[in-house]
Amino acid sequence: MSLKPYVLSLSIAAALTLAGGAQAARFDQMAIAGAAKGLARQQSAALQADSDDAFEATDVIVDADGTEHVRMQRSYRGLPVIGGDVVVHSNNGRFREASLTLHGRGRPSLSPRTSANEAQLVAGKDFNGTIESIESRGLVIYARGDKPVLAYEVNVQGASDTFGTANMRYFVDAANGKVLDRWNLFQTAAANGTGKSLLVGNVGIVTNSVSGGYQLVDPSRGNGSVYDAKGKNDTSANLRNATLFTDTDNVWGNNAESDRATVAGDIAYGVSKTWDYYKNVHGRNGIFNDGQGVKSYAHVKIYVGTGYTSNNAAWNGSAMEYGDGGTTWFPLVAVDVAGHEMSHGVTQATAGLAYSGESGGLNEANSDIFGTMVEYYANNSTDAPDYLIGEKIYRSNPGGTTALRYMFKPSLDGASADCWSSSVGSLNVHYSSGVGNHFFYLLAEGAVVPAGFGAGTSANLTAAKLVCNGNTAAGGIGRDAAQKIWYRALTVYMTSNTNYAAARTATLKAAADLYGTTSTQYAGVASAWSAVSVN
Structure with missing residues (x-):
C-alpha cells in the first residue's frame, strides 16, 4: 500500500485556489500561521528550540475570543524531529504558552555511523513477515526518549507475524543500528437510499445517482465511498482491485449476510453518523477537516500475525477496512466500530x-x-x-x-x-x-x-x-x-x-x-x- 504517514490538515499552498470568503479565511490562517512561526523564533526557550530548529504550521484553530492555536512540526537542520511537534498558543499575535513534550535544547551530531541500507535490514528483520515494500525515509532526529538521537526512519509495509497487516514506521539508531521505536499506522479496533443493514435494521443513507443506477458514494459528506474487497486479503493489489458498490434500485442489502451489500449499508450508515457527529458537535468537516470523505472497504481479511482473519476492522492510514467476522462475531460494522476507525484518522490529522x-x-x-x-x-x-x-x-x-x-x-x-x-x-x-x-x-x-x-x-x-x-x-x-x-x-x-x-x-x-x-x-x-x- 502506498500510504502516507504524514497528513496535514492545513494546506497553505491551496489558498490561491480558493475564492471569496473561503479564500479570505484561508489567507487569515496563513497570516496566523506566519505570525506563530515568528513567535516560535522569539520564544525559543519556551519551545526548547535550538537556533537551527525550524517550524512549519500544519493546523490552525482560532477561538471565538481571538485565541490562536497553531500546531507545528519541528525540523533541525532540515531533518524532521520526531516528537518535537508543538502547539503555539497566542492571542491577537501575543504569545501565551506552548504545548510540547521535548524537554531540552540539545541536539545530536548529524554524522551517522551506520547506513540507510543497514537500517532497512534491521527493520526488515524486526518486521518478521512478508514484506510488500521497504523504504528508507532518510535521517531524522528521534526525540521521544530521554534525549534526541540521530536515527533513520524506515517504512515497512506488508504482513508481519508480530504486527499483522502493517504499515510500520521504524526508527533505527544511526549510531548503533538498534531499533529505537516502531509503531503501526494500521490501527485496529480489536486486539485480536435505504440500507437494509445487518445490525441496525433499515436506515436512510445518501448515495450517488448515476446513469443506470446508484453508487454507494455520499456526495453530501465529501464523497465518502464503500467498496467490496470480495473477501480477499488486504494487500495493496487486492484493495486496488476492490469494486465500488453499485445498485439499480437504491435499496442496499436484505438485512442478512447473504447479500454482500447488507454490511455495506451498515458501513455507510456508521460513517455518515460519525461524519455528522464531528461536524455538528465539534465543527469538524471530515476526518482531515478538509470536507473530503475517505474510502471504506467491506469484506476484507486482515493479517494479525497468525494469518489473515475476517475478525477485525481497521484504519489503514487513509481508509477504513471491515472484516466479515466468523463463528463468534458478526461482520465488524457496528456504529461504534465505524466511529472508532474514523477517529483514528482524526487523531492522525x-x-x-x-x-x-x-x-x-x-x-x-x-x-x-x-x-x-x-x-x-x-x-x-x-x-x-x-x-x-x-x-x-x-x-x-x-x-x-x-x-x-x-x-x-x-x-x-x-x-x-x-x-x-x-x-x-x-x-x-x-x-x-x-x-x-x-x-x-x-x-x-x-x-x-x-x-x-x-x-x-x-x-x-x-x-x-x-x-x-x-x-x-x-x-x-x-x-x-x-x-x-x-x-x-x-x-x-x-x-x-x-x-x-x-x-x-x-x-x-x-x-x-x-x-x-x-x-x-x-x-x-x-x-x-x-x-x-x-x-
Whole structure:
C-alpha cells in the first residue's frame, strides 16, 4: 500500500485556489500561521528550540475570543524531529504558552555511523513477515526518549507475524543500528437510499445517482465511498482491485449476510453518523477537516500475525477496512466500530499520537471515546448507546453484556488497565487504553454502575469498584461537557508524545478554556483523573 504517514490538515499552498470568503479565511490562517512561526523564533526557550530548529504550521484553530492555536512540526537542520511537534498558543499575535513534550535544547551530531541500507535490514528483520515494500525515509532526529538521537526512519509495509497487516514506521539508531521505536499506522479496533443493514435494521443513507443506477458514494459528506474487497486479503493489489458498490434500485442489502451489500449499508450508515457527529458537535468537516470523505472497504481479511482473519476492522492510514467476522462475531460494522476507525484518522490529522507506549494507549482510548460518543449521537433504538465497545458484533450476546472493551471497568476484558501505573506504557495499546477510557467514563457519568453489571450479576460491581482512590464522587459532569473537553484537548493541546500525565494537563487546560478554572467541569476533570491514579 502506498500510504502516507504524514497528513496535514492545513494546506497553505491551496489558498490561491480558493475564492471569496473561503479564500479570505484561508489567507487569515496563513497570516496566523506566519505570525506563530515568528513567535516560535522569539520564544525559543519556551519551545526548547535550538537556533537551527525550524517550524512549519500544519493546523490552525482560532477561538471565538481571538485565541490562536497553531500546531507545528519541528525540523533541525532540515531533518524532521520526531516528537518535537508543538502547539503555539497566542492571542491577537501575543504569545501565551506552548504545548510540547521535548524537554531540552540539545541536539545530536548529524554524522551517522551506520547506513540507510543497514537500517532497512534491521527493520526488515524486526518486521518478521512478508514484506510488500521497504523504504528508507532518510535521517531524522528521534526525540521521544530521554534525549534526541540521530536515527533513520524506515517504512515497512506488508504482513508481519508480530504486527499483522502493517504499515510500520521504524526508527533505527544511526549510531548503533538498534531499533529505537516502531509503531503501526494500521490501527485496529480489536486486539485480536435505504440500507437494509445487518445490525441496525433499515436506515436512510445518501448515495450517488448515476446513469443506470446508484453508487454507494455520499456526495453530501465529501464523497465518502464503500467498496467490496470480495473477501480477499488486504494487500495493496487486492484493495486496488476492490469494486465500488453499485445498485439499480437504491435499496442496499436484505438485512442478512447473504447479500454482500447488507454490511455495506451498515458501513455507510456508521460513517455518515460519525461524519455528522464531528461536524455538528465539534465543527469538524471530515476526518482531515478538509470536507473530503475517505474510502471504506467491506469484506476484507486482515493479517494479525497468525494469518489473515475476517475478525477485525481497521484504519489503514487513509481508509477504513471491515472484516466479515466468523463463528463468534458478526461482520465488524457496528456504529461504534465505524466511529472508532474514523477517529483514528482524526487523531492522525491532529495530535498524531504515536501508536506506542502511553501515547498509543491514548490513541486507542480516543477512538473508543469518540466511537462511543458517535453511538450516543446516533441514538438508534436497535443499538442502544452504552459504554461497551463492539457489543453488537457478538452473534450470541443474550444479556448484551459481552463486549470487546468496557470503559467503566476496563479490566473486565481480562487484560486492560483500570488504573495508571508505571507499567501501563508497556502494555498492548488496546489494553493501556483502559486508563483513558476509564477516565472518560468517570468524567462523563461519575461512579455509576451500568445496568447489568451491578450486585447479583457476574461482574458484581459497586461504585467503589469503579474508582482507584475511593472517591466515588469523582467526575460526573455529563457527556456534552466531557466530549467537548476531550476534543479540545486532543486538537489544541496534545502532541504526538503526550502521555497520561500530559493528558491530564491538556484536559485541564481545555476545561479552563471552555468553562473556567473555578467551574465544576474543571474540578470534575481533576477528580476523574485522580480516580484512575493519574495525579
